[in-house]
Amino acid sequence: VGIGWRPELARFVERRAGLGFVEVLAENVVPRRLPEALVSLRDRGVPIFVHGVGLSLGGAERPARRRLSHLAACAQVLQAPLVSEHLAFVRAGRLEAGHLLPVPRTREALDVVCANVRIAQDALPVPLALENIATLMEWPFPELDEAAFLAELVERTGVALLVDVANLYANARNHGTDPLAQIERLPLDHLAYVHVAGGVEGAGRYHDTHCHAVPSAVLDLLGELCARRSPAGVLLERDGDFPPDAELDAELDAIAAVVARPIPQGRP
Amino acid sequence: MTVRRRLADQQAALLAALVAGGPLPGDFDPAAAAATSEALIHKRAAAVAKAEPALARALGPEFHARFARYAASRPLPRRGGARADARAFAKTVDRRGEAGQGP
Numbered sequence: 001v002g003i004g005w006r007p008e009l010a011r012f013v014e015r016r017a018g019l020g021f022v023e024v025l026a027e028n029v030v031p032r033r034l035p036e037a038l039v040s041l042r043d044r045g046v047p048i049f050v051h052g053v054g055l056s057l058g059g060a061e062r063p064a065r066r067r068l069s070h071l072a073a074c075a076q077v078l079q080a081p082l083v084s085e086h087l088a089f090v091r092a093g094r095l096e097a098g099h100l101l102p103v104p105r106t107r108e109a110l111d112v113v114c115a116n117v118r119i120a121q122d123a124l125p126v127p128l129a130l131e132n133i134a135t136l137m138e139w140p141f142p143e144l145d146e147a148a149f150l151a152e153l154v155e156r157t158g159v160a161l162l163v164d165v166a167n168l169y170a171n172a173r174n175h176g177t178d179p180l181a182q183i184e185r186l187p188l189d190h191l192a193y194v195h196v197a198g199g200v201e202g203a204g205r206y207h208d209t210h211c212h213a214v215p216s217a218v219l220d221l222l223g224e225l226c227a228r229r230s231p232a233g234v235l236l237e238r239d240g241d242f243p244p245d246a247e248l249d250a251e252l253d254a255i256a257a258v259v260a261r262p263i264p265q266g267r268p
Numbered sequence: 269m270t271v272r273r274r275l276a277d278q279q280a281a282l283l284a285a286l287v288a289g290g291p292l293p294g295d296f297d298p299a300a301a302a303a304t305s306e307a308l309i310h311k312r313a314a315a316v317a318k319a320e321p322a323l324a325r326a327l328g329p330e331f332h333a334r335f336a337r338y339a340a341s342r343p344l345p346r347r348g349g350a351r352a353d354a355r356a357f358a359k360t361v362d363r364r365g366e367a368g369q370g371p
Contacts, residue, residue: 059277093280095287098344100292101304104278135308136302139282188327205303240314249282 001152002247004237010037016252021233023045027054032072038078048078049193050087053225057116057130059089059102075126080150082192084119084129084162087113087150102135105149107141117157129160129192134170134199134208141258146171147185154187159226161187161230165197166208166219173206179221188229196222196255197237210239213223214251219258226262234259287343309339315350316357323358334361 002021005013013022014037022041022155027049034042042048052071071083088100103109109207121128130153132146144152154161163186165179173178196219214236222234234255238248284290286305292298313335317324324331338357345352 002323060272060279089279092276092283094346095348096281096344097283097287097308098315099308101279101283103285109275112272112275136303139298200283202301207307240318265310 001252001259002233002235003043003252004051004235004239005038006239007035008241008242009238010035011249012248013037013041015245016249019046019252021049021235023049023084023235023237024074025049026050026052026071026074026083029074029078031070031077036078037190042078044086046081050074050080050083052083053100054090055085055120056088056090056115057085057120058087058089058101058109059116060112061091063120063123065123067118071120072124075124080126081190082129082160083124084131084146084192084254086131086133087153088133100133100135102133102137102139103149104139105144105146106139107143110132110144110149113153114156117153117159121157121159127160127192130154130168131162131195132165132171134164134167134174136174138206138207145177145182147182147249151185153189155191160192161190161191162195163225164197165186165225166195166197166199166214166218166237167212168207169215169218169221170199170206180224183221183225183228191229191231192224193233193235194222195229195235195237198251203260210237211241213243214254218255222255223258223262226259228261231259289341309336311338312344312350312353316354319350320354320358323354323361327361 002019002023003009003013005022005024015017024038050071055067057063075083085139086100087103089103090097090100103113132150168182171177195220196214197208198214199206199208200212208210236251236255275346281293285292286301287308293302313332316335327334338360344358347358
């Protein structure tokens with residue numbers, strides 16, 4: 001079990017015993033000027049995964065060489081066992097979204113994403129994992145559902161999977177998909193690790209904020225996933241409104257308990 | 269038209285609708301698109317408040333509404349991320365003589 005390393009959490013990470021791994025946001029790392037806390041984790045042998053949000057692998061343009069070089073440099077200096085990114089686009093035309101947006105789930109778009117993933121894999125010194133995103137909207141007329149799109153992407157490129165169970169939950173809430181059916185059909189043989197995060201209800205939608213507590217329904221989904229395939233790691237993402245250490249400890253302990261005993265509890 | 273070109277056009281049209289006041293392409297759910305636009309602005313506001321906490325503090329409870337008004341017609345700068353966004357926002361606030369006036 002691990003947690004997303006943020007400067008605000010450096011002290012917590014330092015103190016928390018038995019943390020299996022951490023993940024850093026590549027866009028916040030300057031490879032030649034690593035924070036001392038990260039150097040110390042690396043040198044103690046704590047695995048550090050590199051997580052990117054700006055590559056736009058689901059975009060129409062080929063991934064930028066400059067961004068790939070940065071991810072590669074981060075992986076090298078942090079001795080990361082893998083780099084993860086999202087099945088999403090974040091820019092188009094001359095506009096930046098500033099966040100992850102969904103890719104149209106068409107065969108045509110799938111071809112483009114496969115080509116982009118291969119370009120990224122060739123440029124990175126370590127394996128690449130792709131994460132499913134949470135969305136508030138969908139493209140009209142999808143030709144595949146999310147699980148089928150990811151399965152084909154994995155089959156054609158050999159990319160690993162980073163399954164975010166909070167994102168599966170968010171999409172289930174917002175688009176009426178069945179998260180269990182999605183889990184059943186994801187290529188879990190290629191599962192690298194798992195993300196868990198909190199969110200909040202608002203205006204009839206579920207918002208995956210990473211600034212609120214993890215809902216118990218998300219932990220239930222984690223249990224369902226772990227019952228089918230034991231992941232190499234499960235990582236808690238917290239990006240803001242940082243709670244007292246005791247709350248983070250409790251969330252990590254709850255995640256560890258689900259991983260250790262994954263049969264979902266308290267179901268009707 | 270190549271596959272990449274077609275995808276580029278589709279994504280550019282959607283993004284323009286979400287962040288630059290462009291028309292929403294047909295067959296998208298307008299309510300879901302509006303929620304997405306709002307979430308993108310919220311994300312920008314949080315990043316700006318983190319990058320320039322003094323600016324957010326100076327505007328106090330007005331910050332989010334003011335930032336939303338600014339962001340509705342001003343997409344995220346292509347370079348410089350939240351800091352560039354914060355600078356551009358601060359200029360619009362300065363121009364109206366609103367910074368630091370307090371509640």
